[in-house]
Amino acid sequence: MNDSEQDLIQQAARGDRQAFGTLVRVHQARVFHFLRRLLGSADEAADLTQETFIRAFQALPRWRPEARLQTWLLQIARNAALDTLRQRQRYVDVAPEELAEPVDPAPSPLSRLQAGRDLALLERLLARLPHEQREILLLREVEGLAYDELAATLQLAAGTVKSRLARAREALLHGYRQANGGTLDD
Amino acid sequence: MTEHLDMAILSAYLDNELDAAAQRHAAAHLAGCPQCRATLAELDGLGQGLRALACPELPAELQARLQRPFAPPPVRSWWARHWAQGIGAAASVLLGLLLGYALPGQPPGSSPSHDLLAVLGSTPPGALCARPEFCYLKVNLK
Numbered sequence: 342m343n344d345s346e347q348d349l350i351q352q353a354a355r356g357d358r359q360a361f362g363t364l365v366r367v368h369q370a371r372v373f374h375f376l377r378r379l380l381g382s383a384d385e386a387a388d389l390t391q392e393t394f395i396r397a398f399q400a401l402p403r404w405r406p407e408a409r410l411q412t413w414l415l416q417i418a419r420n421a422a423l424d425t426l427r428q429r430q431r432y433v434d435v436a437p438e439e440l441a442e443p444v445d446p447a448p449s450p451l452s453r454l455q456a457g458r459d460l461a462l463l464e465r466l467l468a469r470l471p472h473e474q475r476e477i478l479l480l481r482e483v484e485g486l487a488y489d490e491l492a493a494t495l496q497l498a499a500g501t502v503k504s505r506l507a508r509a510r511e512a513l514l515h516g517y518r519q520a521n522g523g524t525l526d527d
Numbered sequence: 528m529t530e531h532l533d534m535a536i537l538s539a540y541l542d543n544e545l546d547a548a549a550q551r552h553a554a555a556h557l558a559g560c561p562q563c564r565a566t567l568a569e570l571d572g573l574g575q576g577l578r579a580l581a582c583p584e585l586p587a588e589l590q591a592r593l594q595r596p597f598a599p600p601p602v603r604s605w606w607a608r609h610w611a612q613g614i615g616a617a618a619s620v621l622l623g624l625l626l627g628y629a630l631p632g633q634p635p636g637s638s639p640s641h642d643l644l645a646v647l648g649s650t651p652p653g654a655l656c657a658r659p660e661f662c663y664l665k666v667n668l669k
Binding site for chain 1: 533534535537542544566569570573574576579584585590593594599
């Protein structure tokens with residue numbers, strides 16, 4: 342966290358809404374896309390992104406500088422998403438057998454096209470993972486949280502973080518291999 | 528070497544989260560096991576792919592919506608801030624004038640019966656009752 346962000350946080354904690362508005366601009370895309378991938382819905386993600394920032398502004402005086410602001414925001418976003426999922430009973434855990442239908446296994450000569458296709462495939466595979474595995478992969482790989490941050494955000498023991506992350510990677514790898522008819526293309 | 532590294536070890540190795548002894552053991556195994564190296568490379572590739580997932584800027588409409596709760600309050604003119612007080616004061620004055628106009632006026636003069644009663648005051652010599660204890664009901668106030 343840089344000094345200017347620290348200053349903005351302090352101003353916002355004293356009730357300066359404009360300072361918090363600046364922080365919103367910095368973090369809004371990450372929070373929104375995290376929620377979109379977690380919930381599989383852009384509309385719900387938009388609603389919850391707004392709710393996340395409003396909750397964060399209200400709770401900012403209780404924020405402790407030991408935590409990164411981004412991690413703290415993702416924790417609030419994750420809790421808001423869990424509330425929504427609980428209310429709507431929308432946990433849909435897809436069995437590994439139902440993962441993505443195989444796509445053309447032939448390697449493409451256009452590496453950029455291949456990369457784009459791989460990313461689109463990754464998005465689809467991610468969306469089909471069980472909720473717990475999807476959220477830990479998003480937080481670790483996309484948001485770059487360290488293991489202790491994962492444990493704090495997900496309220497898990499360190500050993501559970503390791504095992505859940507391993508299962509999530511295994512499931513993603515399984516889906517990717519299925520989709521590509523073999524091993525991962527480099 | 529038939530015992531391959533399990534996914535938990537590979538995953539933690541990838542994140543450099545094994546303790547020193549386990550890290551050395553895994554490294555030694557990987558050096559001699561092409562299959563585990565290939566799996567590790569696949570996991571690494573997936574991680575890189577996930578990190579490359581797009582996180583594009585939000586649409587302007589959504590950005591505006593997210594900023595709305597934190598926008599500074601609009602600056603209002605003196606009239607905008609005080610118009611309600613001014614109208615309230617004017618209405619009060621008007622109501623007072625209307626009530627005052629509607630009330631009946633004072634009677635033209637005091638009646639003779641009132642003048643007579645004024646002579647009979649409550650204290651001597653105007654009082655008619657020489658023994659107040661017989662004239663007024665005693666009330667025992669506790």
